[in-house]
Amino acid sequence: MTAPRAFLGMSHSPLLGLNPISAEVEQSLNAAVAQARQQVLAFDPELIVLVGPDHYNGFFNELMPPFCIGSAATSVGDYLTPPGELNVATDAALALATRLMDDDFDIALSRRMQVDHGFSQALQFLWGGLDTPPVVPIFLNAVAQPGIARLRRCRQLGQAIGHFLDGLPQRTLLIGSGGLSHEPPVPTLAHPDPAIRERITIKREPTQAERAAKTQRVMDAGMALAAGDSSMKPLNPDWDKRYMDALEHGQLDALVQWTEDSIEQEAGLSAHESKTWLVARAALPQAPLRCTLHHYQAVPELIAGYGVLFMQTA
Numbered sequence: 001m002t003a004p005r006a007f008l009g010m011s012h013s014p015l016l017g018l019n020p021i022s023a024e025v026e027q028s029l030n031a032a033v034a035q036a037r038q039q040v041l042a043f044d045p046e047l048i049v050l051v052g053p054d055h056y057n058g059f060f061n062e063l064m065p066p067f068c069i070g071s072a073a074t075s076v077g078d079y080l081t082p083p084g085e086l087n088v089a090t091d092a093a094l095a096l097a098t099r100l101m102d103d104d105f106d107i108a109l110s111r112r113m114q115v116d117h118g119f120s121q122a123l124q125f126l127w128g129g130l131d132t133p134p135v136v137p138i139f140l141n142a143v144a145q146p147g148i149a150r151l152r153r154c155r156q157l158g159q160a161i162g163h164f165l166d167g168l169p170q171r172t173l174l175i176g177s178g179g180l181s182h183e184p185p186v187p188t189l190a191h192p193d194p195a196i197r198e199r200i201t202i203k204r205e206p207t208q209a210e211r212a213a214k215t216q217r218v219m220d221a222g223m224a225l226a227a228g229d230s231s232m233k234p235l236n237p238d239w240d241k242r243y244m245d246a247l248e249h250g251q252l253d254a255l256v257q258w259t260e261d262s263i264e265q266e267a268g269l270s271a272h273e274s275k276t277w278l279v280a281r282a283a284l285p286q287a288p289l290r291c292t293l294h295h296y297q298a299v300p301e302l303i304a305g306y307g308v309l310f311m312q313t314a
């Protein structure tokens with residue numbers, strides 16, 4: 001018999017705590033996060049597999065794998081997230097990499113991965129910081145085409161992780177951190193300014209001033225979106241609902257038929273982050289699962305279709 005397994009899909013937004021939102025919106029969001037925390041702590045995972053994206057803090061265009069497992073990882077501490085070492089389950093990370101390679105799923109491995117709020121915010125919200133149960137961090141490129149894994153491949157990775165976990169005794173929580181619909185000002189190589197193209201190509205530590213300027217730029221973008229600035233891609237609650245429903249009801253066959261173009265057009269460039277949820281969800285059986293938390297609210301100030309979905313094996 002395999003050990004119990006749980007899935008948590010959770011949007012992130014580094015603007016939480018920075019940009020003002022109404023008391024009502026904040027209360028509802030905090031309540032959803034509190035419920036997620038309570039259910040995760042009740043599940044009491046012995047191992048976490050955390051699938052997250054990066055926003056040009058750890059991975060750059062000079063070398064951008066579609067996926068990468070970290071056998072050690074450091075949080076850069078961007079926005080309001082904690083800096084420091086993640087409690088990486090090194091042996092489990094290496095064993096997973098080995099198993100994936102043996103199963104013909106070639107995967108990148110970082111012995112010193114750098115992660116940002118795409119990983120650390122979920123840990124901070126659930127455990128108050130980086131002092132967590134052992135975690136296997138898996139990076140998913142959600143910013144740099146053409147190297148963003150397609151929906152089909154994300155599902156296959158999740159299934160392959162699931163097969164690996166079938167042989168482990170640990171109660172395991174799989175977290176997908178990111179998405180859903182949103183398009184924050186993350187530059188691409190189509191940017192007209194060569195200095196910006198260089199910044200997202202070559203890995204280098206930003207100065208404090210550069211970090212502060214980026215934080216301000218993203219905060220301003222959130223307020224502009226909330227004010228209805230028509231140059232920004234709006235959130236798409238209908239797309240988010242269809243995505244969350246498909247994961248909740250195990251309709252992964254249908255979900256992986258969605259076109260890659262439709263993701264960007266309907267839900268925004270950064271909606272590829274939602275693929276972290278798909279990887280994590282596909283590591284659980286399609287059914288029967290118990291879904292005990294399904295929360296959604298669109299919060300433009302935070303540039304987030306903010307969803308939380310928690311399910312576990314029956």
Ligand SMILES: O=C(O)/C=C/c1cccc(O)c1O
Binds near residue numbers: 179182303304
């Ligand atoms: O720092 C960045 O480049 C991105 C910030 C951001 C803003 C809103 C929602 C997200 O998922 C983000 O990563």
Ligand SMILES: [Fe+2]
Binds near residue numbers: 012
């Ligand atoms: Fe993000």
